[in-house]
Every structure is written in structure tokens, then in C-alpha cells.
Amino acid sequence: MAKYILGRQAQTRSEIIRYCVIIGTTLFLLAIIQTSVMGRIKPFGVTPDLIITAVLTVTLICGYHAGSITGIAAGFIIDALASTGISLLPLIYFIMAYLIGYYVKVLNAHGYLSYLICFAIALGVRFLTTFAYTLLTYREIDFSSFLLSLALPELLGTLLFGALIFFPLLGICVRLQGKR
Amino acid sequence: MKVFQNKFFLICLCIALVLCTVSTTFSLMGYREPVREVLGVIATPFRWGATVVTDAVSGFFKHFQLQGALIDRNEQLEEEISRLEAEKNYAELLEEENKRLRDYLGMKDKYPSFLLEEAMVIGSEASDYMTVFTLNRGTAHGISINMPVVVKAGVVGYVIEVGLTWCKVSTILEKSADSKGIGAYIENSGTMGVVIGDYTLEQQGLCKMTYIEEGADIKVGDLVLSSGVGSVYPADLIIGVVEEVTVDEYSRTIVANVRPTVDFSALHYVLIITGYETGDNGDYQKPVTTPPADQTTEEEDDYVPPGVGNGGYG
Structure with missing residues (x-):
């Protein structure tokens, strides 16, 4: 499994450890920010999903293997810190990272336009996740109310704050790839 | 679906599913x-x-x-x-x-028998004390000379000059050559006299009651009312309160200094008595004895002049 983390090319144990520490710490801090800071400030009245941006960035730069593993870890961390019920995020983030990363690789779709499309797909995943969680929690959903008071503000917040953290994360990931 | 058939995907899927299942199970179990x-x-x-x-x-x-x-x-x-x-x-x-x-x-x-006309004080003609002032009522409102002017507190004075929309009122403090006195009496003792202005007392806001019979019972604090004797003022209007009783050094008669109950410095609105009922037949008379020639009307001729000859006071 370790060889997948930074791609199929050979990597040293120290590189893998460095990767795990840096990405793990980043995810952990982002999870703290998401649950403690954003959960308190609640921009637009909701908590934006910063973790999904992190998973997406790792997927786009480091490949779908690294993205998938990061997705599982990120889902687990955010569930561990914030969730009290059903846990779906490791699965959702993993599948999202895997599919996006896979098709980016197959189509060789690199560049900011491709990243933007991928970000839109990630937002779609976020939307479905929120819908699923809301449905599991409340059983019934007033769709217009859900859309206006929850889903759209969340997507807007995720887009805005995701864009803010995308570039620093991009730098970290590129640096990690460069060290390879 | 080659994408889902590789080993990496399946391993990761298993890990994710296990994590989700274990987490959910533990969570649901508390x-x-x-x-x-x-x-x-x-x-x-x-x-x-x-x-x-x-x-x-x-x-x-x-x-x-x-x-x-x-x-x-x-x-x-x-x-x-x-x-x-x-x-x-x-x-x-x-x-x-x-x-x-x-x-x-x-x-x-x-005073249900009075015909009253409300008027506003629109000017004064005294420097230190308001002794003559102007009202916003005149002949157009039925006002004529010698009509008494009162407020609830008591007698203010009478109309001495009248125009179409204004009139001038001389207060009871005013002492001029042609000013009229008020036939007055002391409420407690019934002592009669005449209240007139005085040059000296005017500055103190006082007037004096003269022509008091010798040996009359007058005390400081007695209330002075109009007697109705004269041509201007109807009876029983409050004039003021006796503040001092003295003897005139020349005539050796009793003189009472009277402080009017009206605060002339704070007058804004007054009432002009344009007529008052006399007798039992409900007739009204105007308190006018000598209206100006140009103001005499047929209507006024119907009124009976109330006064006996004024003899120098109203």
C-alpha cells in the first residue's frame, strides 16, 4: 500500500513518512479549523467543508492513489472529531478522490480549468453527502428549504473557503511531489 | 468498469467500508x-x-x-x-x-350671565410694569370702549381704545387723568370704596382703595370685590387682597393698598366682558357708558347702560 502513496514510482521510507506527517497534520489542522473555527463562525449560517478541498487538491497533484488514501483518512478524522452518528465520509471522500483522480489521470486533464471542473464535481459530491446526511437525520426533507438554508450556503462557503485554502495546499502538494 | 476492478480500489473500498461500519456501529452502540x-x-x-x-x-x-x-x-x-x-x-x-x-x-x-370674548395679549405699553396693553380683538369682534377685561384670577382692567381688530386695555393699576376707578367692597365687612391706580403704588404692583367710610373694618388679607356700582364693571369680580391699611395724610381718610390677584406680568389670554345679564328678564346690557360716536349702533342702543353716573369711577 505504501508504494501507492506517492505514485507508483519508487520512494523512500522517509519520503513516505514525511508525506504522511505533512498531509496528516494538514488534514488534522483543517479538521480543527472546520469543526472549531468554521463551526463557530458559521459563514453564511453553515459550516463549509474544507476537508473536501484538501482531498481534492492531494488527488489532483499527487494522484488518485494518494488522494484515495487521503480521502479515507480525512473522512475518518472529520468523523472522529465532529460526527456522532452515522459515518459515511471515509467512503464518500475515498470514492470521490478515486474517481476524480482516475479520470484526471486517464484524460491527462491538468490545468486550472480541469481543476475547476473537478472542484465542481467535488461540490456536487458535497451536495449529495449533505442531502444523504440530512435525509438520514430528519427522514423527511423540505427540498426548497434544504436548498436555500443548507445546501446552497454550504456550497457557497465551501467554494469560497476552499478557494482560499486550495493554493496553499497546492504549494504543499507540489513541494511534496518535487521532493520525490 | 475496469476502474473498479483493480486491487488498490478494492482494498481501499474495504478499508473505507470497515471504517464506516465500525464507526457507525460503535457510535450507535454509544x-x-x-x-x-x-x-x-x-x-x-x-x-x-x-x-x-x-x-x-x-x-x-x-x-x-x-x-x-x-x-x-x-x-x-x-x-x-x-x-x-x-x-x-x-x-x-x-x-x-x-x-x-x-x-x-x-x-x-x-359668571354664567356674562357674554365673554376671548382675546390674546399682543402688545404692551409699559416699560417696567404692564399697565396698558393691546389685545387682538376690536370692533369687528363686538368690542367697544369701557368693556371690562378679566381673567379667572380677577379683574384686569377695561378697554380704553378700540380699533377694527385691536383694542387697548388699561389695567386697574394704571393711573391717568381719565382712568376710571372700580366700585368695590370688602368681602368680609361689606365696606364700600373705590379702587383706583396710584403713581407710587403702581411701581410695586399695587393699587389703592379709597373713599372708605370712617371707622370701617378693614384688615390685611381681606378680599376686595367689585361692587357693580359704576358704569364699567359688573358686581362680585375679584379685584385683589388688602395688603396694607393706612390713613391718607391729607384727607385723613382710610386708604387700603390692594394687591391685585391678577399677575399682570404673565397675561397671555384674557376675557372681555361684552355684556352681562341684568334683572330677571334675561336682558343683556353692555358695560358701556360713553361709546365713541362712530361706534354707536342701533343694537347698542337696545342695551341699557348699567351704570349710574360714574362720578369719576366706573
Whole structure:
């Protein structure tokens, strides 16, 4: 499994450890920010999903293997810190990272336009996740109310704050790839 | 679906499913997984720090938000104060008008036989003390010379000059060559006399009661009322209160200094008695003895002059 983390090319144990520490710490801090800071400030009245941006960035730069593993870890961390019920995020983030990363690789779709499309797909995943969680929690959903008071503000917040953290994360990931 | 058939995907899927299942199961059973527990413990100081920083930062911005809200609130309150001040001023005007009307009603109740015309003081002609002043009523309102002017507190004076929309009133303090005295009596003893102005006393806001019979019973504090004797003033109007009783050094007669009950310095509205009922037949008479030639009308001729010859007083 370790060889997948930074791609199929050979990597040293120290590189893998460095990767795990840096990405793990980043995810952990982002999870703290998401649950403690954003959960308190609640921009637009909701908590934006910063973790999904992190998973997406790792997927786009480091490949779908690294993205998938990061997705599982990120889902687990955010569930561990914030969730009290059903846990779906490791699965959702993993599948999202895997599919996006896979098709980016197959189509060789690199560049900011491709990243933007991928970000839109990630937002779609976020939307479905929120819908699923809301449905599991409340059983019934007033769709217009859900859309206006929850889903759209969340997507807007995720887009805005995701864009803010995308570039620093991009730098970290590129640096990690460069060290390879 | 080659994408889902590789080993990496299946391994990761299994891991994710196991994590989700274990987490959900533990969560539904009310337990926390050890890994979650450890993660929670590690995260606690960070979360605490993040919360403190967030609170501090949001508190900082909230300060400005609060300041903006306070400024808005201040503007609202200032507008409210302006509005309330305007309302207060209006209420004071209404209160003043209400008081005036109540006084008017009081006068109407007190003297039901009087025909009253309300008038506003629009000017004065005295420097230190208001002894002659102008009202906003004239012949157009049925006002003529010698009509008595009163307020609820008592007698003010009488009309000495009249125009179409104005008239001048001489107060009971005024002492001039042609000023009329008021036939008066002391309420307690019934002692008769004449109240007239005096040059010296005018400055003190006093007038004097003269022609008092020798040995009359007059005490300081006695109330002086109009007797109705004369041509101008009807009977039983309050004139003032005896403030001092002296003996005239020349005539050796008793003189009482009377302080009018009316505060002449605070007069804004007065009532002009344009007529009053006499006898039992309900006839009204005008308190006029010598109307100017150009103001005499047929209507006025129907009124019976109330006075006996004035003999120098009204």
C-alpha cells in the first residue's frame, strides 16, 4: 500500500513518512479549523467543508492513489472529531478522490480549468453527502428549504473557503511531489 | 468498469467500508472507538486554542459591528428624541390651550350671565410694569370702549381704545387723568370704596382703595370685590387682597393698598366682558357708558347702560 502513496514510482521510507506527517497534520489542522473555527463562525449560517478541498487538491497533484488514501483518512478524522452518528465520509471522500483522480489521470486533464471542473464535481459530491446526511437525520426533507438554508450556503462557503485554502495546499502538494 | 476492478480500489473500498461500519456501529452502540478517543484527546488543546482565537477575533469584529449598531441605535434614538421633543412642545401648547379653555370655562361657570370674548395679549405699553396693553380683538369682534377685561384670577382692567381688530386695555393699576376707578367692597365687612391706580403704588404692583367710610373694618388679607356700582364693571369680580391699611395724610381718610390677584406680568389670554345679564328678564346690557360716536349702533342702543353716573369711577 505504501508504494501507492506517492505514485507508483519508487520512494523512500522517509519520503513516505514525511508525506504522511505533512498531509496528516494538514488534514488534522483543517479538521480543527472546520469543526472549531468554521463551526463557530458559521459563514453564511453553515459550516463549509474544507476537508473536501484538501482531498481534492492531494488527488489532483499527487494522484488518485494518494488522494484515495487521503480521502479515507480525512473522512475518518472529520468523523472522529465532529460526527456522532452515522459515518459515511471515509467512503464518500475515498470514492470521490478515486474517481476524480482516475479520470484526471486517464484524460491527462491538468490545468486550472480541469481543476475547476473537478472542484465542481467535488461540490456536487458535497451536495449529495449533505442531502444523504440530512435525509438520514430528519427522514423527511423540505427540498426548497434544504436548498436555500443548507445546501446552497454550504456550497457557497465551501467554494469560497476552499478557494482560499486550495493554493496553499497546492504549494504543499507540489513541494511534496518535487521532493520525490 | 475496469476502474473498479483493480486491487488498490478494492482494498481501499474495504478499508473505507470497515471504517464506516465500525464507526457507525460503535457510535450507535454509544461507544467511542479507541482511535477516536485518542484523536479527540490530541485534538482538544488545538480545538480549545482555535476556539479562543476565533472568539477573540470574532469578538474584535463584533466590537466594530456593535459600534456600527450603536451608531445606528444612537441615530434612531436622536430621531426619537427629536420626535418626542416635538410632541412634548405640541403637548405643552395643547396643555396651555387646555388650561386657557378651562379658565374660560371656569369663568363661564363662575359668571354664567356674562357674554365673554376671548382675546390674546399682543402688545404692551409699559416699560417696567404692564399697565396698558393691546389685545387682538376690536370692533369687528363686538368690542367697544369701557368693556371690562378679566381673567379667572380677577379683574384686569377695561378697554380704553378700540380699533377694527385691536383694542387697548388699561389695567386697574394704571393711573391717568381719565382712568376710571372700580366700585368695590370688602368681602368680609361689606365696606364700600373705590379702587383706583396710584403713581407710587403702581411701581410695586399695587393699587389703592379709597373713599372708605370712617371707622370701617378693614384688615390685611381681606378680599376686595367689585361692587357693580359704576358704569364699567359688573358686581362680585375679584379685584385683589388688602395688603396694607393706612390713613391718607391729607384727607385723613382710610386708604387700603390692594394687591391685585391678577399677575399682570404673565397675561397671555384674557376675557372681555361684552355684556352681562341684568334683572330677571334675561336682558343683556353692555358695560358701556360713553361709546365713541362712530361706534354707536342701533343694537347698542337696545342695551341699557348699567351704570349710574360714574362720578369719576366706573
